[in-house]
Amino acid sequence: MGHYITVATCSLNQWALDFEGNRDRILESIKIAKEKGATLRVGPELEITGYGCLDHFLENDLYLHSWEMYASIINNKETQGILLDIGLPILHKNVRYNCRIISYNGKILLIRPKLWLANDGNYREMRFFTPWQRPRYVESYTLPRIIQKITGQVSVDFGDAVISTLDTVIGAETCEELFTPNSPHIGMSLDGVEIITNSSGSHHELRKLDTRLNLIKEATTKCGGIYLYSNQKGCDGDRLYYDGCSLIVVNGQVVAQGSQFSLDDVEVLTATVDLEDVRSYRAQISYGLQSTTTPVYQRVHVPIELSPHSLTFDFRAVPSKPKDIFYHTPEEEIALGPACWLWDYVRRCNGAGFFLPLSGGIDSCATASIVHSMCILVSRAAANNNEQVIKDARRMANVQDETWKPIDPVDFASKIFHTSYMGTKNSSAATRSRAKKLSEKIGSYHVDLNMDSLVEAVVSVFEVATGKRPIFKIFGGSQTENLALQNIQARLRMVLAYLFAQLLPWVRGRHTGGLLVLGSANVDECLRGYLTKYDCSSADINPIGGISKTDLKKFIGYARDEFKLPVLQEFLDATPTAELEPITETYIQSDEADMGMTYEELSVFGRLRKVSKCGPYSMFLKLYHDWTPGLTPRQISEKVKKFFFFYAINRHKQTVLTPSYHAEQYSPDDNRFDLRPFLINPRFTCASKKIDEIVEQYENGITENIQELTID
Template sequence: MAMANDGLFREARYFTPWQKPKQYEEFLLPTELQEVTRQRHIKFGDCVLQANDTSIASEMCEELFTPDCPSIHLGLDGVEIICNSSASHWELRKLSRRLELIKESSKKGGSIYLYSNQQGCDGSGREYYDGCALIIVNGEIKAQASQFSLNDVEVISATVDLDDVGTARVYKARSMQASREQAYPRVELDSVLTDQNPLPARQISPTRDAVIVTPQEEISLGAGCGTIFGAAARVRGVFLPLSGGVDSAATAVIFYSAVRLVFAACEAGNQQVIKDMRRVCGEKENSEWLPADPRELSNVIFHTCYMGTSNSSRETRARAKALANDIGCYHIDLNMDAIASAFTSLFTSLFPQKKIRFKSAGGSNQENLALQNIQSRSRMVLSYLLASTLTWVRDRRDGGNLLVLGSANVDECLRDSEVGAISKKDLAGFLRYAKTEFDLPIIESFLEATPTAELEPITDKYVQSDEQDMGCTYDELGTFGTLRKIDRLGPYSMWQTLCTQWTHLSPREVYKRTRFLWHYFGINRHKQEILTPALHACQYSPDSNRYDLLPFLRPPLTWAYNKIEKALAEHEKKQ
């Protein structure tokens, strides 16, 4: 009756919600089904299943998140068991909200709530569904499934006392509201679901605390599971350009976390995971090979490459090599100056009177940007060349392609990058966690380093910096993304809010920052329309394909800017 039709989901494309609350229609069954069921009609609609000893009903995924959720009205009409079959995608810090909604609904109305959730990836490659089935009685958790797992199916059970529901409902305010509740139609079920023995053989399941992992563990497990499901579907492993910076290091460690999950499932004897692992590794069907440790498995399916140029530093090259060694992946270290030189030589042959130069050598901004783009775009082409050939180079039995992983973060998407799902701040937190959890001390050097693309020459007076290139800090980008998408603020409202948050800046400086961010978001908006699918993990993702349907041809924001300037003039006049 309520459908997810914003954010990642467009359920109204395929379905029409039921528009008749507490009503049903009778459908005539096909002749074949009449013979099997011995009935002519079936009831279809908003009903309650009434057994001889209890009543059962359901609310669907999105209905749980609505203000007027069905479970409250079902409880007021006497329904004791409420089921929810859900497809709720993983998102950082989202499980707490799901738990709060279910516990509050069950506690407020008094009910047994059975919640199941899809686990694994859907066909789009963007969402990972994180499971975490629940059995909750009157707001208390009786059973909770794992949140992240490589199992295809996970079943939980609990023994509960139906009388506890009746006891929780005995208070005047609820009784008054229940007396006004219009009844749901019942579908009779001539069956008993409870144990009728006056002395039950099984003990009631105890209440347990909710298991909620930290955001750092969520990235490790959630992004790890999502990545491994994507890789296992169609390729023989993955390829990652490893630059020696935080973003590519985080991507590498996330996939290494996925490798560890697969190894643990193999050790536990999960036959489906073992079968899939051997297929991805190129093993024959009758193979009995199992990796001795995660690093051995990593070396078979995980490939990285440091694509250096004359602008690269020894430090980033060494960091990339050390991390690759620690996680056991197959690593290549190369110089690609010849590729960049080929492009500049071709340009010179076309325009002999022009010599293209970096800004540090006296070139213009256009020349400088063009020379940087040659390197970054060439790395992309080289990545796909290696991803298509490395299994052949390594004499893997059946060859096959590798999945190319990107490594930008969602904050950079807001500025001008092309892929991303996790904020820079969350990535750094994850790396600090992984440093200890995975015994990777080399990560500390990544965290201490200044983020840089290393696309310009390093001089005594200049070292390229990502934040300097972007014209803002990653913290500012994260704040902008949250206010723009989650809080739905335009330039004027955002400026007002930031004036109260960025108190170290004057209102006019805040205006300059706000206008700068909106300008670059607008001129790069078209890139979000053709994003390579990224695993969704953040609410302010600018991915237009599924999540952000704002117009990509952004009109000038003159009205908002004029309003800010008018307010600034009045403020400065008073000052």
């Protein structure tokens, strides 16, 4: 006889410190779960506060407001009749914990603190919370008076326990615990826990999703069981985009998968599962033998049934069937992730849209294409009558007509997206033409201007003040003069960008709201420092700052076909150039020639430096095996030394990088992700000597071999 249970997990677009908004989205998810017949609902990690509160977690006010919101949730009649797993931070004995609260019908059953905290990469949970390092230990927690009045409870169990209903046993683990070698779900499964929940705040990185989903599947493949994974989605107010993709897995098989990128603030995923499938799956000798020796979890007993029709056959219950996991391609991830992030950012800061310096190159072209993708997502959501999206779009576009919907992405872009080609005498007709064509196709309000008079005015001020006038290197000037003349053009573009961002809405008849300035420096240029400090890469936010040039080119090829924008092929065919030096019959500035390395090489250097944690010496050794015989050891050593030299002397630029969408593990953003000093000896003398020794040994060996061959 089947023991059918309908369970629900959800992805919520929570926002750090938006207590009431977060509460309302939680309530909406509970309502939807109940409408779908679910008797268990699981939400994301720290869903009441939002996951990304960072140092706000150190403020006591946050804990007060969290309890106030929780009180209003369990006191709401619509939250009755369903087992709830809700996340919030809790102070216990003056120690801060990241917790789950399990409740039913307005009564708290258990507070379960997180055992293992995420504390690397983008995460600093140990800065805010303490891990509960007492496995299977439970003690008493005195509830705040505001909760006591509602539940009639003075204290509840606090610790690592599980919930035992009349028909099953439920355990909880939180985000990082899934990724640990000895995950809690192993011990819980061996102790008879049949349903395991995981509430997460996991962010998007290109090509990362399979790692997460494989671990979720593996959690029940060996031990059997039902696994409910809930994840936050949305920007949450910072560089990360939490990419949802909630999951329900039974015995290693996926029965329900949520969307990874969506403009829906609330997404509830349900599945009907059979407890008998778990019990049959576990009827194996190895499981039985190991389960007899596993430590026992304390059970919190609650006299309720999650499978209300378990005593009779329910003809209405239809078990959910297994399905294949869906993955987006990296090009689709670039089109969707940053677009959703941009939408969250602009609507929540009450912006009137975006301003982008459109240079006619790949990077600004990719940024414009991502905004175009955002407009397409908005139009699709509006066509599906997403009221929140429609409301936000009307406000952003300054449309007073209550019947208007942003169902045409080009029309919507014409109202909220502004671009400008800021040319000089060093600019080419080709880049100007490409920028104009692209703006016409995607619908941006475009301004085409020349800024030579502005550049001349600044240089003239310097000449009057010093009596000297710098000239470009190609005309006989020094490298110092050449660099200064390039930088002043780039920095003036930044000044103009902010001027236009503030005043273009006014020019168009709007007297409130400004535009967010978008940056367009890719992750490789940021890593190498191939940008001017405080130039037009300095902006409010940058959707491509964590994406490599190689991936951006692939994305442009995808966007060309998917968005039907043939003009993008012109950007792919063009040679990347900053156009900051004069163009002559014999010279055209090239990015890769200026940098002394290719973008593909930069990606390799970046991953070895950050992901593989290589210094110059270990990087050289790895590349020696990867790049020979195509390159000689001396050529490899020169490239490695050059990379680390420019990385070191430009490290200071990374301290002021525009906040960027985090998409790559080798991002050099040192505000949180890449904590390295910005004053480094660029020669790396110790490592360089060891590299030189290897090169000399190799070359001496080659010489000796040649001499031996000659003698023979």
